[in-house]
Amino acid sequence: MKQMLQIYCKNNNIYREFPIGSSLLDIYYGLNLNFPYPVVSAKVNNRSEGLTYRVYNNKDVEFLDVRDSSGMRTYVRSLCFVLFKAINELFPDGKLFVEHPISKGYFCNLRLGRPVTLEDITAIKKRMHEIVDQDIPYLRTECHTTEAVRIFSEHGMKDKVKLLETSGSLYTYYYTLGDTVDYYYGNLLPSTGFIKVFDLVKYYDGLLLRIPSKEDPTRLEEVVKQEKMLDVFKEYLNWSYIMGVNNAGDFNQACEAGHATDLINVAEALQEKKIAQIADTIFMRGENEERVKLVLISGPSSSGKTTFSKRLSIQLMTNGLRPYPISLDNYFVDRSETPRDENGDYDYESLYALDLELFNEHLQALLRGEEVEIPRYNFTLGKKEYKGDKLKISEHTILILEGIHALNPELTPQISNDQKFKIYVSALTTISLDDHNWIPTTDNRLLRRIIRDFNYRGYSAQETISRWPSVRAGEDKWIFPYQENADVMFNSALLFEFAVLRAHAEPILTGVARNCPEYCEAYRLQKFIKYFIPVQDKEIPPTSLLREFLGGSSFVY
Numbered sequence: 001m002k003q004m005l006q007i008y009c010k011n012n013n014i015y016r017e018f019p020i021g022s023s024l025l026d027i028y029y030g031l032n033l034n035f036p037y038p039v040v041s042a043k044v045n046n047r048s049e050g051l052t053y054r055v056y057n058n059k060d061v062e063f064l065d066v067r068d069s070s071g072m073r074t075y076v077r078s079l080c081f082v083l084f085k086a087i088n089e090l091f092p093d094g095k096l097f098v099e100h101p102i103s104k105g106y107f108c109n110l111r112l113g114r115p116v117t118l119e120d121i122t123a124i125k126k127r128m129h130e131i132v133d134q135d136i137p138y139l140r141t142e143c144h145t146t147e148a149v150r151i152f153s154e155h156g157m158k159d160k161v162k163l164l165e166t167s168g169s170l171y172t173y174y175y176t177l178g179d180t181v182d183y184y185y186g187n188l189l190p191s192t193g194f195i196k197v198f199d200l201v202k203y204y205d206g207l208l209l210r211i212p213s214k215e216d217p218t219r220l221e222e223v224v225k226q227e228k229m230l231d232v233f234k235e236y237l238n239w240s241y242i243m244g245v246n247n248a249g250d251f252n253q254a255c256e257a258g259h260a261t262d263l264i265n266v267a268e269a270l271q272e273k274k275i276a277q278i279a280d281t282i283f284m285r286g287e288n289e290e291r292v293k294l295v296l297i298s299g300p301s302s303s304g305k306t307t308f309s310k311r312l313s314i315q316l317m318t319n320g321l322r323p324y325p326i327s328l329d330n331y332f333v334d335r336s337e338t339p340r341d342e343n344g345d346y347d348y349e350s351l352y353a354l355d356l357e358l359f360n361e362h363l364q365a366l367l368r369g370e371e372v373e374i375p376r377y378n379f380t381l382g383k384k385e386y387k388g389d390k391l392k393i394s395e396h397t398i399l400i401l402e403g404i405h406a407l408n409p410e411l412t413p414q415i416s417n418d419q420k421f422k423i424y425v426s427a428l429t430t431i432s433l434d435d436h437n438w439i440p441t442t443d444n445r446l447l448r449r450i451i452r453d454f455n456y457r458g459y460s461a462q463e464t465i466s467r468w469p470s471v472r473a474g475e476d477k478w479i480f481p482y483q484e485n486a487d488v489m490f491n492s493a494l495l496f497e498f499a500v501l502r503a504h505a506e507p508i509l510t511g512v513a514r515n516c517p518e519y520c521e522a523y524r525l526q527k528f529i530k531y532f533i534p535v536q537d538k539e540i541p542p543t544s545l546l547r548e549f550l551g552g553s554s555f556v557y
Contacts, residue, residue: 002019002020003019003020004017004018004019004020005017005018005019005020005022005055005056005057005058005059006058007027007031007055007058007059007060007061008058008059008060008061009027009031009033009061009062009063010043010060010061010062011031011033011035011062011063012031012033014031016030016031018030018055020055020056021054021055021056022054022055023051023052023053023054023055024042024044024049024050024051024052024053024054024055024061024063025051025052025190027055027061028042028051028063033063035063035065036065037065037066037067037217037218038065038194038196038217039051039063039064039065039071040064040065040066040071040074040075040189040194041063041064041070041071041074041187041189042061042062042063042064043061043062043064043070043520044059044060044061045059045060045514046060046514046515046516046517046519046520046523047519047520047523048070048074048186048187048520048523048524049187050074050138050140050187050188050189050190051189051190052138052140052190053187065217066212066214066217067214067215067217070520070521070524072211072212072214073186074186074187074188074189075189075194075195075211075212076106076209076211077184077186077187077188078138078188078189078192078194078195079195079198079209079211080098080106080184080209080436081138081175081177081180081182081184081188081436082128082131082132082177082192082195083096083098083108083124083128083200083209084096084180084182084436085131085177085178085180086124086125086127086128086131087110087124088180089127089180090120090123090124090127091110091112091120093112093113094110094111094112095110095111095435096108096109096110096435096436097109097110097111097432097435097436098209098432098435098436098437098438099206099233099237099432099438100233100428100429100430100432100438100441101438101440101441102208102226102229102230102233103203103208103223103224103225103226103230104210104211104221104222104223104224105203105208105209105210105211105221105223106208106209106211106438107203107206107207107208107230107233108206108207108208108209109206109207110206110207116202116205116206116207118202121200121201121202121207124200124207125199125200128198128200131177131192132192132193132195133193134192135191135192135193136177136178136191136192137190137191138175138176138177138188138189138190138191138192139175139176139177140173140174140175140187140188141173141174141175141176142171142172142173143171143172143173143174144170144171144172145164145165145167145169145170145171145172148160148164148172148173148174148183149161149164149165151174151181152164152174152181152183155181157182157183157434157435158249159246159247159249159434159435160182160183160249160434161249162247162248162249162250162252162253162434163183163247163248163249163252163433163434163531164183164249165249166248166249166252166253166256166533167530167531168530175188177192182436183434183436183437184436184437185433185437185527185528185531186524196212196217196218197211197212197217197218197219197220198210198211198212198220199220201223204227204230208223210223225484226483226484227484228424228483228484228486228489229428229483229484229489231489232428232489232491233428233430236428236430236491236493237430239270240430240431240495243266243495245263245431245495246431246432247431247432247433247434247435248431248432248433248434248498248531248532249434251263251431251495251496251499251532251533252531252532252533255499255533255535256533260496260499260535260539261539263495263496264496264535264539264540265539266495267494267495267496268494268540268541268544271492271494271545272311274490274491275308275311275312275315275490276315276318278312278315278423278488278490279312279315279316279318279319280315280319281421281487281488282295282316282319282321282398282421283316283319283320283321285421290416290418290419291419292398292418292419292420292421293367293393293397293398293399293419293420294363294367294398294399294401294412294415294419294420294421295309295312295316295323295398295399295400295401295420295421295423296401296406296407296411296412296420296421296422296423297309297312297400297401297402297403297406297423297425298402298403298404298405298406298407298408298422298423298424298425298479298482298483298486299424299425299426299479299492300404300426300445300475300479300480301445301449301471301475302427302445302446302448302449302452302549303425303426303427303445303492304425304427304448304492304545304546304548304549305402305425306402306548306555306557307543307544307545307547307548307553307555308423308425308490308492308545309325309400309402310555311543311545312400312423313325313400316398320396321396321397321398322394322396322397322398323397323398323399323400324391324393324397324398324399324400325399325400325401325402326374326399326400326401327403328354328359328401328403328405329377330374330375330376330377330384331354331355331356331358331359331375331377331384332348332353332354332355332377332384333352333353333354333355334382334383334384335382335383336382338350338353338382339352339353349404349474349477349478350478351405351408351410351411351478354405354411355384356410356411358375359411360412360413360414360415362374363399363412363414363415364414364415366391366392366393366399367393367415367419369392369393370392371390371391371392372390372391372392373386373388373389373390373391374389374390374391375389376389404474404475404478404479405478406422407422407424407479407482407483407485407486408478408482409482409485421487421488422485422486422487422488423486423487423488423489423490424483424485424486424488424489424490425489425490425492426441426445426483426489426490426491426492427441427444427445427448427491427492427493428441428489428491428492428493429441429443429444429493430491430493430495431495431498433528433531439498439528441493442472443525443528444493444497444498446464446465446468446525447498447501447505447525447529448501448546448549449464449468449549450464450465450505450508450509450525451501451504451505451508451549451550452548452549454508455549455550455551456551460508460511460512461508461509461511461512461518461522462511462512462513462516462518462522465512465518465521465522466517466518468521492545494544494545494546496535497546498529498532499532499533499534499535500534500535500536500537500540500546500550501529501546501549501550502529502530502532502534502535503534503535503536503537504537504550505525505526505529506526506529509522509523509525509526510526537550537552540552542554543555
C-alpha cells in the first residue's frame with residue numbers, strides 16, 4: 001500500500017490524506033475546492049510553489065488564483081514565456097525586452113532591426129493563442145549553474161549568462177516550453193492551457209502585454225494612459241543602455257571590475273542634475289507669466305518625497321527663492337469628524353480627513369500677502385491647536401507642500417494653475433534581472449520601507465509586510481489616479497540601490513518566522529535581492545535619497 005501524508009488545506013480548514021509524492025494539482029483536484037476562478041499556484045508552508053510541485057511530507061497548503069499578488073506573478077511570468085516563444089519562432093533574430101509595468105499591463109520592447117508593424121503584432125498574438133491552445137507543459141530542470149550557463153550561452157542569451165555567472169549559486173534551474181528555453185525568477189503554471197485571459201496591443205513604440213483584472217480575472221485590466229510615466233521610464237532605460245548597465249548581470253560585472261563607486265557617483269549626480277533642472281523650470285516659469293507660489297509634491301509610500309523636497313528647496317535657494325514647507329498634517333479635521341473606512345476605522349488617508357476649507361482659506365490669504373496663524377494638530381487630543389505660529393510670505397517665498405493628496409485637484413481648487421507647480425515622485429525601477437524578468441517598482445519601495453520602519457519606527461519586517469496591502473490600496477485610491485496631473489515626474493530609484501539595500505534588508509527579513517503568512521513575501525524578497533552583489537553604503541553621500549531609509553543623512557526628518 002502506498003504511504004500517505006497529511007495535508008492541511010487553509011482554504012477550507014480541512015485535513016486530508018494523500019499519497020506521498022502527490023503534486024499540488026493532484027491535491028487541489030482531490031480536495032474538490034470550489035474556487036470561483038482558476039487556481040494558478042499555492043503557498044506550501046508559507047512559501048510560494050508551482051502546481052507541479054510534489055509533496056513528500058505533511059504540509060499546510062493554501063491555493064491561490066490571480067486575485068492574489070503571488071498568483072498573479074505566476075500567471076504573468078508564464079504569459080511572458082508564451083510571448084517570448086511566439087516571438088522566438090516568428091522572428092528568430094528579434095530581441096524581446098519585458099521592461100516595466102505600465103498602464104495596468106507590461107510594456108515590452110521588441111527589436112527587429114526595423115519598426116514593429118501591426119501585422120507583426122497580429123502574427124505574434126495569433127501564435128500565442130496557438131501555443132495556449134496546444135496546452136504545452138512548462139518543464140523545470142534543476143542543474144549545476146555551469147550547465148545552465150552553457151545552455152544559455154548556446155542560445156545567445158547573454159543577459160541570463162551574466163545573471164547566473166554573478167549569482168554565486170552552485171545549482172540553479174531553467175524552464176523549457178517545447179523546444180524554447182528561458183529563465184524565470186519564480187514558479188510558472190503547469191501548462192499553457194492555464195492561460196485564459198490576455199491581449200497584446202501596439203503601445204507607442206512598443207507592445208503592451210495586457211493581463212487579467214485582479215478584481216474580475218475573467219476580463220482584462222483597463223488600459224490607463226500613462227504617457228508621462230512612460231517617458232520617464234524610457235529616458236532612464238536609454239541612459240542605462242548608454243551606460244551599459246541594463247540588468248543585474250551587467251551591474252554585478254561592473255562591481256566585480258571595481259566600478260561600484262563610479263556607478264554610485266554617476267547615479268547620484270544624475271538625480272542632482274534632474275532636481276536642479278526642476279528648480280530652474282519653477283524659477284523660469286515666473287519670468288514669463290505669473291510666478292509659481294506653491295510647489296505640490298506627491299508620490300506613493302517610500303518614494304523619498306521628503307528628501308526630494310529638501311533637496312529641491314536647496315536648488316530653489318540657488319535661484320534666489322525662499323522655500324517654506326507647509327505640512328498637511330496640521331490641517332486634519334477633529335478626530336470626531338474624521339471619515340471612517342469600510343471596517344469602521346478612522347481613515348486618515350482620505351482627502352476628507354483634512355479641513356480643506358480652512359487650508360484653502362489660509363493658502364489664499366498667504367498668496368494675497370496677508371499674515372496667517374498656522375494651526376498645530378495635537379494627535380493625542382485629536383484637535384487643532386493655535387500656538388502663535390504666524391506666517392507671512394514675501395515676494396520671493398515659495399511654499400512647498402508634500403503629501404499623498406498634493407496632486408488631487410480637490411486639494412487646492414481655489415488656487416490658479418499658474419501659481420502651482422505639481423511634481424510626482426516615485427521609485428521607477430529601471431534595472432531588471434534580465435531581459436524577461438523585470439523588477440516591480442513596488443518591491444523597490446517595500447524594501448526601502450522595511451528598512452526604514454525597522455530602523456526608525458520600531459516595526460518588524462512582518463508588521464511592515466502585513467500592512468503593505470492596505471498601504472497599496474490607499475495609493476490606488478488617492479495617489480495613482482492623479483499622477484499624470486504632474487507638471488514633471490521625478491524618478492527616485494537609484495541604479496545601485498538593490499546592491500546597497502541587500503546588506504540592510506537581509507538580516508531584517510530573516511527575522512520573519514516561517515509559521516506566519518508574511519514569511520512568503522519575506523522569503524521572495526530575500527531570494528530576489530540575492531541576485532545583486534552587495535555594495536557597502538559608505539560611498540553614498542549624506543544628501544542621497546537612500547539616506548532617508550538607511551540613516552546617515554545630513555537632513556533632519
